[in-house]
Amino acid sequence: MNGKDYYIPAAAMAIALAFKLPALRYSWRDPLLRSVCALLTLAGAVFTFAAPPTIEAVNRWTGITNVSAPLVYCLITAFSASCLVLIVNWRGGPPERTRRTSRRWILGYSAVIVLLVVLFLLGETPVERLRDFDTYYANTPYIGPMIATYLLAHHVAAVVMVAMCWRWSLQVRGWLRAGLMIIVCGYLFNLSYDAAKMSAVVARWTGHDLDHLSTFVAPPLASVGALISAIGFVLPLVYQRLSDNWEIWTTYRRLGTLWQEVQISAPEGTPCVRMSWWSAAELRVIQRESDIHDGFLHLGPYFDKDRRDGAYAHARADGADEETARAVADAAMVAAAVRARTADPEGKVIGAVEESFLDTPDGPRDLLRISHALRHSPVVEAVRRQTAASGGGRPV
Template sequence: MKDLLHPISLVTAALGFLCLMRDVPTRRRDPASTALVAVFLLSGLSFLFSITPMWEYFDRELGTVNLSVPLAQGCVIALLACQQVVLTYWGSPPEVARRRSRRWLGAGLAVIAGLLVLFALLTPNAPHPNDFTLYYAHDDWYAAYLTLYVTAYTIGELFLARACWSLARRSTRGSVRFGLRVVALGATVTLGYSAVRISNVIAGAFDASLTAWESFAWTCGDVGAMLTLIGWLVPTISDQAQSLQYRVKQYRSYYKLRPLWLAFYSEAPEIALPIDRVDPAQRRRFRGIAIKLYRRAVEIRDGRFVIRQYLDAEVRQTSAAHHRARGLHGQDLLAAVTADQILAGIAARADGSRPAPEQLTEFADAERQTSRPMDDIDALLDVASHLPRQPVRAPHLERVSA
């Protein structure tokens, strides 16, 4: 059962580790994020060390039989401490979190040191990758080793489940609440593993065996661990999904604004912001979609400023009456009128026919409130949606707008 479930758990831990590593550069100063990355790394290592081929490889290369036991279980104790660090930073002020985190990490290191000492006192024997606990169940030193490990493991999982339920109730983010509850469920499931291992210690004292319960123990341990890892990933996956959605929206907005940009550029090419004088080392920044979209929006705003002195009040009134008759109202009406004003203003500038001062007006959507960065983009997109599908093109546009 162990060699069936551990590879699945290892893949889950590896995928989660890679998913979290994507955000490390932007969160390198966040102790909670660093600790969470360590949780997935240590979890993956614990499963890797316990798989029979890797167990046999260590025995063969290092010359110390069953060394995978303290390596794997040391990783488990360390990841339990790291999980508490994550929860401490999520639920406490930084000063308090730092102090409590040091205690958890110190306790974890103390338990790992104790496990190594007790393991060194075991009588060396042949490798037992599949029945190590059952084989050593009657050894007094192993009883002490297993008691220390299971006690620390059980306490860690109980604290984890309790802290996750408590923090989930206080969290305002849905993904965090759901993820923490899944973590708490996984920690609860792993207690089945603890129960069997505690029973192993008791059974050894009475010369009994719990061979029939080994599959149950490994199932609880692996299923609980996978649920825990999945729960930790939920907020990260949610954040990355929102980030991807936002990035896709930026790309779509950039290309949807092209007709509006072309309309201005065909009459006023001076709106294009020059980047040929930018330092080559910094020019890569201008290739990102966020900068390109921002640049396009600025150029469109510059284009609006250029033709502002050609806006005729009569055009605005006629356009408003026409679109009201079509059933438009609210922001949709203002965007449609603004699109007509832009086309009329571009044509007037091309002809050099400026309206009389008393006939000058503002863009219909000039009073639209844009409090967030994408609000301004949305306002421009609304206007672009009312432009003709085939705007006027200048022969040199493709090179500049690429």
Template sequence: MIQTLHAFCAVAAGVSFCYMLHALWRDRDDPALRYLCACFGLSATSFTLLVPAVWVRMDGLLGVPNISALLAMSSVTCLVFGQQIALQYWTHPPAEARRRARRRMAVCGLVLTAMAVLFTCLDPSVQRPRDFSVYYGHSPYYFAYLVLYISVYTTGEVIIARTAWRHARATENVYLRRGLRFLAVGAWLTLGYSAIRIVNLFGPRLGFDFSHRDEISWVFGNTGSLLTMLGFTFPGWGPRLSLANRWRANLLRYHRLYRLWATMHRAVPEIALFPPRRRIHDVLKLGELEFRLYRRVIEIRDGQLALLPYADEAAVAAEAEAAGRAGLDAAGVRAIAAATAIRTAVDRRRAGLPPRQKPALPAPAGPPGADLDSEIAELLRVSRALSRPAPATHKPPTPTAPPSPCGARPVPRPDDEADAA
């Protein structure tokens, strides 16, 4: 399982590296992007080296047993410093960020040198790609090596977590704020890796052994790393995700309004600017969605306005009063009244009854100050009310003359199309 997790994290880091490299190509003067590219490249390298097959292959290629351990830990050390530097460029003026970056790079160089010296003194001649830390935990050189590595790693993650969380509360950019919070949570989560490593390091010297729990440390470390990748990249692709969600919501609302629109179009065919030839064409057409959704709302309102003189005002008033007594709110009462007006107007028009010259009902409209989203929500409530069975008191008038088709081909009913399909 852990090896699969290493491989998954390596792929995720590689994808993040390519994404950040593309961002750097568009904005080559951004130093934070340069450091983030390096961080994701180092992350992909470290996770790849932890895969046993790659570990053994790299050792054979360089001719040094377990050199992959040093390379992987050195990569993690560099990326921890690189992440701190990237945050400095996000949160400080360029001159101050450069000064802080130089200081961190100097410390990183000293740490890497010390790790290399301690690893050489360890002389890990027995290749242990799966349990390197447990196998060499008794060595004083490895003890010093791991104390140095865990201290730098833990300190760096605490700095990252605190910096990200503090600035997440200060920024007004919602995507940057979420990204920083993902980053902070991921950094705090990696401390579970540090805690288990410290316990495994000092446990044998204090008389207890938790080496059999070593794999749990990787769950904390890898999960935290995935969240930090998400945090650093989210400000870039988060807005696109919101646009995709908006498009999906508009698509659902557009098709949920079809039944109401079709009712309007069968009664008043001239409302349609671009009437679909068949329902399937309306379903498969995905372009210009916002325009088509806007047109659908306008055409439904035009249909309501055209049918208003035919509506049975007494039936509308009675249904609205009944809805109020049933405890519906103002929006629900308006939806019931509008659905009753449409139902009675269609029946009266089909029966050939003449329209009223001065209808007493107000022109159809949403709540005061409504925007397009409120209009759509109002019409969806009307559509649901219209789809319910007509009340028992509703008696369609007897036709006195054949209805006028107005020279337009009616839109198929949704139920008919479902049967045909």
């Protein structure tokens, strides 16, 4: 593998991280989001510093022969810990237990990182090796154990990840299960990487030469495994985000009928709040709900409880359930109030006793159901025709 084979995955991780950083700025206390950002950062760092050109540059800048080796090993170890912590936070559970488990993995792998640094400082690596450090120094005092330590730590993390994700995938469905299965596939490549590296190192210990497994076979396996695993981590999170956005935009669209219906109730000269095209969907929904509530307040003097009770009775007689009948009744009252307000342009009815609309014994009104009833209910349409025939006035 040449430099670009490492830098392209690193760039992909950096782009994914760039999309996550704005969310981290506002939700930095979210352990799941922090874990995702840590994983993407460490994955990008591993690819960047494991590239032969970077290895050579770091060795030259520091003036320490082969200092890139423990640096890359420490990054791989930290990345392994970040994967375990992400899975722990992703799966959730009691917060205290989640924090305790995450802390244990972090402390355990931090100890491994310290051990790697100590072993490198105790050993000697006078000959710079850009691609075959593992096998070249496999039999060197302190350096050989350092290599074995990082491989063992990586292997333990891979085995635990496969076991955790596989067991969890049997308990869930949908995109989450797909993501977990993709992670398992990615870590099977990581296990193959471990097998290739360990085989080459053990071969050196026994006087044989399988260096090609470490030099030429293992790096592509690690690259493919990391990319597949990253897809598995990101896919369910992206799907959940898209699903949430779709639901929010659907809510915004479904409220449109009710929002347009009550616009007529706004007094002349009322300023219209215009949202910029880049405004968040959540903010748009909040603004639309606020406009609807303001419209209800202006329509209050024209609300007719008898009209609502009559519509409710008709809806129940037609077989509607309780919630649907309430929504139809409220929609009919709104439709009648709008026409009554239109028939009273000078606002002569203003000052009459307002009907309480938003607060009811059963809780807040379901604006989505009311909006749907305004558009589709035959009872509401009948009320519209009746109020149009009577000139929009309230029935006596």
